[in-house]
Amino acid sequence: xxxxxxxxxxxxxxxxxxxxxxxxxxxxxxxxxxxxxxxxxxxxxxxxxxxxxxxxxxxxxxxxxxxxxxxxxxxxxxxxxxxxxxxxxxxxxxxxxxxxxxxxxxxxxxxxxxxxxxxxxxxxxxxxxxxxxxxxxxxxxxxxxxxxxxxxxxxxxxxxxxxxxxxxxxxxxxxxxxxxxxxxxxxxxxxxxxxxxxxxxxxxxxxxxxxxxxxxxxxxxxxxxxxxxxxxxxxxxxxxxxxxxxxxxxxxxxxxxxxxxxxxxxxxxxxxxxxxx
Amino acid sequence: xxxxxxxxxxxxxxxxxxxxxxxxxxxxxxxxxxxxxxxxxxxxxxxxxxxxxxxxxxxxxxxxxxxxxxxxxxxxxxxxxxxxxxxxxxxxxxxxxxxxxxxxxxxxxxxxxxxxxxxxxxxxxxxxxxxxxxxxxxxxxxxxxxxxxxxxxxxxxxxxxxxxxxxxxxxxxxxxxxxxxxxxxxxxxxxxxxxxxxxxxxxxxxxxxxxxxxxxxxxxxxxxxxxxxxxxxxxxxxxxxxxxxxxxxxxxxxxxxxxxxxxxxxxxxxxxxxxxxxxxxxxxxxxxxxxxxxxxxxxxxxxxxxxxxxxxxxxxxxxxxxxxxxxxxxxxxxxxxxxxxxxxxxxxxxxxxxx
Numbered sequence: 001x002x003x004x005x006x007x008x009x010x011x012x013x014x015x016x017x018x019x020x021x022x023x024x025x026x027x028x029x030x031x032x033x034x035x036x037x038x039x040x041x042x043x044x045x046x047x048x049x050x051x052x053x054x055x056x057x058x059x060x061x062x063x064x065x066x067x068x069x070x071x072x073x074x075x076x077x078x079x080x081x082x083x084x085x086x087x088x089x090x091x092x093x094x095x096x097x098x099x100x101x102x103x104x105x106x107x108x109x110x111x112x113x114x115x116x117x118x119x120x121x122x123x124x125x126x127x128x129x130x131x132x133x134x135x136x137x138x139x140x141x142x143x144x145x146x147x148x149x150x151x152x153x154x155x156x157x158x159x160x161x162x163x164x165x166x167x168x169x170x171x172x173x174x175x176x177x178x179x180x181x182x183x184x185x186x187x188x189x190x191x192x193x194x195x196x197x198x199x200x201x202x203x204x205x206x207x208x209x210x211x212x213x214x215x216x217x218x219x220x221x222x223x224x225x226x227x228x229x230x231x232x233x234x235x236x237x238x239x240x241x242x243x244x245x246x247x248x249x250x251x252x253x254x255x256x257x258x259x260x261x262x263x264x265x266x267x268x269x270x271x272x273x274x275x276x277x
Numbered sequence: 278x279x280x281x282x283x284x285x286x287x288x289x290x291x292x293x294x295x296x297x298x299x300x301x302x303x304x305x306x307x308x309x310x311x312x313x314x315x316x317x318x319x320x321x322x323x324x325x326x327x328x329x330x331x332x333x334x335x336x337x338x339x340x341x342x343x344x345x346x347x348x349x350x351x352x353x354x355x356x357x358x359x360x361x362x363x364x365x366x367x368x369x370x371x372x373x374x375x376x377x378x379x380x381x382x383x384x385x386x387x388x389x390x391x392x393x394x395x396x397x398x399x400x401x402x403x404x405x406x407x408x409x410x411x412x413x414x415x416x417x418x419x420x421x422x423x424x425x426x427x428x429x430x431x432x433x434x435x436x437x438x439x440x441x442x443x444x445x446x447x448x449x450x451x452x453x454x455x456x457x458x459x460x461x462x463x464x465x466x467x468x469x470x471x472x473x474x475x476x477x478x479x480x481x482x483x484x485x486x487x488x489x490x491x492x493x494x495x496x497x498x499x500x501x502x503x504x505x506x507x508x509x510x511x512x513x514x515x516x517x518x519x520x521x522x523x524x525x526x527x528x529x530x531x532x533x534x535x536x537x538x539x540x541x542x543x544x545x546x547x548x549x550x551x552x553x554x555x556x557x558x559x560x561x562x563x564x565x566x567x568x569x570x571x572x573x574x575x576x577x578x579x580x581x582x583x584x585x586x587x588x589x590x591x592x593x594x595x596x597x598x599x600x601x602x603x604x605x606x607x608x609x610x611x612x613x614x615x616x617x618x619x620x621x622x623x624x625x626x627x628x629x630x631x632x
Binding site: 186 | 355376
């Protein structure tokens with residue numbers, strides 16, 4: 001049984017943690033409802049609450065949001081296509097270069113994103129000089145960079161799940177007459193699915209939120225959402241930025257709820273997303 | 278369905294030999310147990326039959342078919358694992374139907390077969406539950422149903438009851454035996470638990486360090502162990518070092534610490550041979566007074582007496598300094614520590630072992 005003091009300590013500790021984690025979001029969402037005169041400073045709590053700034057969000061931000069969602073989704077998908085076979089192969093094989101190749105797959109986590117951004121830009125210029133093909137400011141160019149930073153997250157979670165995988169499940173499948181491909185399809189993939197989901201969620205988020213690398217791969221009229229917000233904050237701040245941020249916060253919470261409903265957040269957390277690092 | 282034949286099977290890993298020249302004929306419909314301590318090669322033998330590993334040399338036949346080198350998915354085996362290995366993402370009935378789907382059964386046939394099997398394992402009400410929602414005993418029965426859904430040539434079981442508690446284990450032993458007999462399936466069972474092997478098997482194969490020590494019925498192995506290892510592994514036994522002094526008809530006279538012991542023994546032994554004399558604790562009588570017409574009688578003092586419900590387990594220190602274990606009815610006497618006693622047994626309860 002918890003004593004009275006333990007309960008108080010638990011309550012205060014958890015209370016502080018929640019305030020600390022949630023207050024920035026509450027402030028942003030609250031201030032987005034500012035209804036008074038234009039102000040370059042955040043007003044919280046808002047005067048005369050209204051949704052006026054929501055109608056003043058510039059269309060570029062919506063276009064950027066659409067681009068970001070597309071890039072994040074496609075990059076996550078491609079990263080999964082790379083990470084699943086890579087993790088399966090590396091966890092189960094025993095060849096000499098296993099550890100070297102494993103660290104190659106984790107390397108993008110060690111490189112600051114801004115360095116990766118510069119590197120990709122340099123690479124694209126080089127490709128342009130030799131072949132006349134310009135990748136910077138294009139969807140393939142952007143995707144390449146995002147796949148690069150997203151793959152380690154999927155790779156890491158899938159490796160973590162596979163290391164705890166009970167190989168007897170596959171033996172049981174073989175003994176029941178299923179061949180290698182059937183076993184992969186009916187046993188292995190479904191069993192590691194929670195790891196794929198959680199890794200995919202991290203990968204999507206990392207790609208969706210990336211500024212330092214994406215900022216090098218944008219072009220006029222081709223800007224991802226966080227970069228667009230970054231520019232907007234620098235150049236001409238107004239509460240419409242808060243409004244558009246609030247929409248994204250609500251969107252992200254909704255997505256978490258959907259994932260929770262579909263796979264269960266507990267499975268996600270248990271599959272050890274943290275060990276990606 | 279068919280018997281299984283192992284022909285001079287050797288499996289080595291580098292310089293260690295896990296299974297050393299094992300030949301074995303498993304009869305059709307037989308329940309055969311591979312019994313031995315851990316590392317004796319029993320699990321390796323089972324995995325060789327299943328095809329998960331391939332022998333270094335030798336051949337394996339299912340019936341008349343040579344299956345050496347054939348992958349497990351093409352061998353028509355049923356496999357039951359210690360930790361069940363049920364597919365966690367599939368329900369009980371989906372687990373059972375897994376192999377039927379792989380073997381391209383018709384939908385209607387699958388439904389019918391799964392229904393029959395659920396009835397066989399008495400788990401109709403759990404059909405739509407997931408493995409995480411059923412108990413260990415239930416999971417074990419599902420694992421068996423899954424393994425036999427498409428009738429296998431041989432049902433292989435690797436310590437399938439190891440994870441269950443004692444009471445449940447005993448119920449499941451009877452249950453597994455019932456299912457095996459109802460289906461008339463050839464079964465190979467691996468365990469290190471001798472009482473489990475005794476309870477379930479038609480025949481037991483006792484293995485040690487990669488070789489077969491003895492093959493026989495539970496009764497045969499218990500009453501006629503052919504080595505000290507088997508005698509010790511199957512139940513309790515007293516082993517005394519003796520020397521052959523003479524043979525008269527089917528009675529062999531032995532010398533133990535200067536005393537004559539008469540043992541019934543078929544094979545003739547040369548005079549002067551050193552042998553091990555094995556006697557089961559329950560075959561030894563213990564008395565406080567000297568008995569009339571004594572034969573095979575040794576004197577000693579009670580060094581330990583344990584009351585364990587249905588039997589009294591008494592340890593007697595003989596004049597030679599050896600200890601001898603005796604089991605008797607608890608009502609007979611209390612046998613206080615240190616009190617002088619005599620132990621005796623019949624010549625036909627003696628087992629002479631050469632190694």
